[in-house]
Amino acid sequence: MARVLSLILVLLLSISALSLISSSQFEGFDSDEASFSYEEEDLEAPLDPLPSASLPTISLSSPLEATPDPEHHPNPSTPTEKPHPNPTTTTPSHLQTDFWDEDEFEGIPSTPETIVIQESTDRESETKSIPESSPDPKPATPIKPSSYWVEIVCVSFLICFIINYFTGRKENETTALAWAAKFATKDSIFEKNFSLLGTGDGNDTPLLLKEGQDVFKFYASGRRYCQGMLATMYMHSRHDLIARVFGWVFPKKDIITFEVIMNDDAMDHVVLAVARKKEVKAMQKDEKDLQKYASPNAVAGPAGKRWVSDELAVISESKEVAWDLFNEAVLDQVFGDKAFEKVGKWFVSLHFSDQQPGLNKKVLLFKFVLPDIKHMADITKLVALVPYYIDIIGRYKLSSNARAKTEAARSKVAQEEFKEMQSARQEALQRRKSERRKQSEEAEAKLSAEALRKREEKERARQLKKSMPRVKMMR
Amino acid sequence: MKEEASATNDPRMPSAAKPYVSPTISPQDLPVDYAGFLAVIFGVFGVIFHYKLCSWLAIIFCAQSLSNMRNFEAEFKQISMAFMFGLMGLITIYFGPARQVKSNR
Numbered sequence: 001m002a003r004v005l006s007l008i009l010v011l012l013l014s015i016s017a018l019s020l021i022s023s024s025q026f027e028g029f030d031s032d033e034a035s036f037s038y039e040e041e042d043l044e045a046p047l048d049p050l051p052s053a054s055l056p057t058i059s060l061s062s063p064l065e066a067t068p069d070p071e072h073h074p075n076p077s078t079p080t081e082k083p084h085p086n087p088t089t090t091t092p093s094h095l096q097t098d099f100w101d102e103d104e105f106e107g108i109p110s111t112p113e114t115i116v117i118q119e120s121t122d123r124e125s126e127t128k129s130i131p132e133s134s135p136d137p138k139p140a141t142p143i144k145p146s147s148y149w150v151e152i153v154c155v156s157f158l159i160c161f162i163i164n165y166f167t168g169r170k171e172n173e174t175t176a177l178a179w180a181a182k183f184a185t186k187d188s189i190f191e192k193n194f195s196l197l198g199t200g201d202g203n204d205t206p207l208l209l210k211e212g213q214d215v216f217k218f219y220a221s222g223r224r225y226c227q228g229m230l231a232t233m234y235m236h237s238r239h240d241l242i243a244r245v246f247g248w249v250f251p252k253k254d255i256i257t258f259e260v261i262m263n264d265d266a267m268d269h270v271v272l273a274v275a276r277k278k279e280v281k282a283m284q285k286d287e288k289d290l291q292k293y294a295s296p297n298a299v300a301g302p303a304g305k306r307w308v309s310d311e312l313a314v315i316s317e318s319k320e321v322a323w324d325l326f327n328e329a330v331l332d333q334v335f336g337d338k339a340f341e342k343v344g345k346w347f348v349s350l351h352f353s354d355q356q357p358g359l360n361k362k363v364l365l366f367k368f369v370l371p372d373i374k375h376m377a378d379i380t381k382l383v384a385l386v387p388y389y390i391d392i393i394g395r396y397k398l399s400s401n402a403r404a405k406t407e408a409a410r411s412k413v414a415q416e417e418f419k420e421m422q423s424a425r426q427e428a429l430q431r432r433k434s435e436r437r438k439q440s441e442e443a444e445a446k447l448s449a450e451a452l453r454k455r456e457e458k459e460r461a462r463q464l465k466k467s468m469p470r471v472k473m474m475r
Numbered sequence: 476m477k478e479e480a481s482a483t484n485d486p487r488m489p490s491a492a493k494p495y496v497s498p499t500i501s502p503q504d505l506p507v508d509y510a511g512f513l514a515v516i517f518g519v520f521g522v523i524f525h526y527k528l529c530s531w532l533a534i535i536f537c538a539q540s541l542s543n544m545r546n547f548e549a550e551f552k553q554i555s556m557a558f559m560f561g562l563m564g565l566i567t568i569y570f571g572p573a574r575q576v577k578s579n580r
Contacts (some may be wrong), residue, residue, distance in 0.1 A: 165542050198495075390486075
């Protein structure tokens with residue numbers, strides 16, 4: 001990941017460097033065209049017309065009143081009304097002496113009246129052509145809010161993101177706490193089944209472990225047949241506004257998984273999975289233990305007896321195990337046709353295996369949908385399956401016939417794995433040998449002619465020694 | 476189905492209780508932080524090409540990456556780098572020297 005990032009950065013920097021080199025904006029290499037700086041917002045505002053340049057005129061100490069211009073006031077309302085004085089005569093303009101320093105220069109007259117400006121005839125003709133009153137410059141157009149649309153959108157999105165972060169986090173926390181209050185507090189199902197609840201050692205430790213804003217864990221231990229149970233709640237990322245919007249398009253449910261690690265002596269050869277028909281196929285593709293041990297076809301129910309709901313499919317290593325684990329009590333409460341209508345929307349899958357890949361081989365996995373706070377009681381029967389199946393599988397023993405089949409399957413898989421390991425080792429050895437050969441060949445190619453002669457001589461000497469008859473020393 | 480805790484048939488075994496040990500996850504096994512990656516990309520584009528939209532997107536994806544952060548040590552470097560790029564882009568766009576444009580006058 002880091003390598004890819006660094007490569008992208010280097011490429012981008014090189015592109016930018018090339019673009020800079022190609023441009024002619026370096027000092028001393030300016031193009032003839034005039035360049036001016038601008039802000040992005042200034043482009044949208046219309047450019048003001050340039051004010052007409054008026055020549056500096058000398059104003060007298062007592063300004064004369066100019067005659068009214070007939071063009072400006074063609075019809076004066078009253079004859080007595082005085083017209084506006086000419087701005088060129090009334091307002092004193094900036095003189096050339098305004099910026100002179102009196103201390104610095106000598107011989108410069110102190111009063112502006114005595115200055116005589118000699119103007120050529122060309123300059124006089126120019127003054128006639130320039131209008132006397134320049135139009136008032138327009139005020140700078142205010143920057144429209146539409147020019148800041150990127151900033152407005154992004155800042156408002158960030159504000160919404162921050163607000164949603166806190167509200168979404170609170171939603172997830174309340175859902176997780178509602179589950180804990182229902183199933184992990186005093187006189188609840190897990191309190192009656194496990195001696196240690198929560199992730200800590202002491203009594204006053206928190207029940208839930210918050211791994212992220214959308215992942216909560218509950219741990220329980222101290223029960224017969226099992227080492228411990230870890231319940232993990234995978235919530236929808238409500239705290240993340242982008243994920244929440246994505247969730248509206250592609251809806252996602254909150255999931256709770258129960259992972260029970262069984263004792264080594266407690267669980268017999270059991271590989272079994274129950275889920276909806278589509279999900280069972282996906283599980284068979286993904287899970288290695290189901291690929292190797294479970295039969296590809298779904299287990300049919302025993303003749304003349306009830307079986308799981310039509311929505312569900314059961315895959316198992318042996319039919320006997322499936323029939324024994326899905327007894328009448330379980331079918332009545334959860335997996336039967338009538339019971340599953342009520343509980344079905346919260347059920348995802350069961351997966352029991354004594355050949356689970358990973359550190360712990362013997363594992364029971366329960367996967368359910370986590371309901372909202374109002375419907376938390378609806379999954380009581382599903383949660384009750386966890387301690388029930390711990391006891392059922394802890395006590396369960398296969399028949400001799402079924403055990404023989406399962407052991408044969410396991411030994412076959414073990415042999416296959418051993419063969420794969422051996423072939424992998426052999427391949428690795430062959431690779432090493434070929435690499436060594438290549439290295440020796442390269443070294444020989446590099447050697448000089450003299451070195452080759454010496455080597456040949458040594459080899460001849462060895463061969464001669466080998467061909468010489470062995471002499472035994474007899475006493 | 477529910478197993479009631481009683482004196483004779485209590486499933487609880489305090490002697491078998493094992494405290495929870497959180498599994499150590501190596502940085503390689505962590506899920507890919509797409510938001511952080513996008514934040515870095517947009518941040519770099521914003522700085523180099525002076526696109527203010529890219530810099531703003533970098534800041535937004537930084538916020539997303541920060542909100543989804545689980546392993547602080549592993550992910551903080553990438554997020555901080557992305558945030559620096561995004562912020563640097565915004566500073567250069569709004570407070571930096573204005574770009575030069577040629578005009579025919």
